[in-house]
Amino acid sequence: MRVGELSRRSGVSLASIKYYLREGLLPPGERTSPNQATYDEGHVHRLRMVRALIDVGGLTVAATRDVLAAVDDPEVPLYVALGRASGTTMDPGDQDETQDETWAAAERTLAAAVDERGWAVSDENPAWHTAVGVLATYARLGDDDLSAQLGLYMRAMEEVAEREVAAVVDRGDRARTVEGVVVGTVLGDTLLAAVRRLAQQHCSLRLLGETPLRPRG
Amino acid sequence: MRVGELSRRSGVSLASIKYYLREGLLPPGERTSPNQATYDEGHVHRLRMVRALIDVGGLTVAATRDVLAAVDDPEVPLYVALGRASGTTMDPGDQDETQDETWAAAERTLAAAVDERGWAVSDENPAWHTAVGVLATYARLGDDDLSAQLGLYMRAMEEVAEREVAAVVDRGDRARTVEGVVVGTVLGDTLLAAVRRLAQQHCSLRLLGETPLRPRG
DNA sequence: ATAAACGGACAGTACTACTATCCAAAGAAG
DNA sequence: CTTCTTTGGATAGTAGTACTGTCCGTTTAT
Secondary structure, three states: OOHHHHHHHHOOOHHHHHHHHHHOOOOOOEEEEOOEEEOOHHHHHHHHHHHHHHHHOOOOHHHHHHHHHHHHOOOOOHHHHHHHHOOOOOOOOOHHHHOOHHHHHHHHHHHHHHHHHOOOOOOOOHHHHHHHHHHHHHHHOOOOHHHHOHHHHHHHHHHHHHHHHHHHOOOOOHHHHHHHHHHHHHHHHHHHHHHHHHHHHHHHHHHHOOOOOOOOO | OOHHHHHHHHOOOHHHHHHHHHHOOOOOOEEEEOOEEEOOHHHHHHHHHHHHHHHHOOOOHHHHHHHHHHHHOOOOOHHHHHHHHOOOOOOOOOHHHHOOHHHHHHHHHHHHHHHHHOOOOOOOOHHHHHHHHHHHHHHHOOOOHHHHOHHHHHHHHHHHHHHHHHHHOOOOOHHHHHHHHHHHHHHHHHHHHHHHHHHHHHHHHHHHOOOOOOOOO
């Protein structure tokens, strides 16, 4: 199939396909002549992935490129790509932010919670840095209820992660498995956030009899 | 205090403070003369909120403005503001997307899961639309493991939301309470996602003996 | 009295994600 | 075989976001 059909099949504009090709999100088609190429079902699927990651997962084009590179290349560690995938990674470039007492206290809080749960995680995981950043920010805002919920969040996420990891084991070829992990992680973030909003609506209705903070639309 | 000090105290540049004032994220200071104003602790706190929502929560300036407007004005329903706060709200403007069979099937899946859990939620909650969108996207990608995890996600988020709502009841004045809800919801999304990544690392290490998908950095 | 700070307006910048135009070569249709 | 459309590739332009810089006429501190 040629680009025109690829565009029609995927619903992505020709101009955008050319853009994704340039940016390395979509692998080049197979050459049939020095300046002509054909595309296959893999390209259609890849375009669907790209749109899902960008539109639903909220990734940037650059983050999508990195994540998909990790899917393709077994050499790129997946957690590095998934780290970049979390939009709010609070890049460790902000040295001044990480060098104060609030930050250190937040890091101790997280380390203690992780130890208590018996988690084996490394502080090289970008998520560690993000979590510490959120805790520190919350502390600076004065209310520290969030860090009080940390244990709860960890318990809930451990249960979720356990099932997710179990579901991913023995899935056939490596590419398919990694793709499943990526999509599940990125789209899962969005779904979890949405489900949390729904649960909050249900719980505030149940616990308060009515919902003073969120009147029915 | 005047802007100079406000800038020093909050760590936000003068130019950005002027920008936030223009955009309505920061209320104007109290006038001391036709073209002079003073600012108080409330402004320092507000600036910290703004930076937290933008830098840590990943909100846009416009979303931050809406969310803070809901904190200030009891007339604006909170769930509307928090809906806009979820970056990936998949605005209901995409009529074509919502009019196909995949979308309808995803909506039935969610409705069934919600009924089974006995949740009282309305499909006017923006999160409903987001959740359906994620489910539909996942279905279009071919793997439907995510919707298989839906029940698990709902159980986990119900437990989380229950504690969160309980923690927020009886908190003093309305403004403080609403602020707590907003910060907890927005920063909570980021924290939950980070904790999930950490849990995934722990679980893949525990269940697989080692971590083939995410070699240690 | 003089220098610094202020408010307000507005132009400019860097980045992101496309979108449009142009061209020469390749394919398809009559 | 010619004409029309499509393609690949390069490059320029656009719209939106989040600032940043500059100017100007007060205003306030020293």
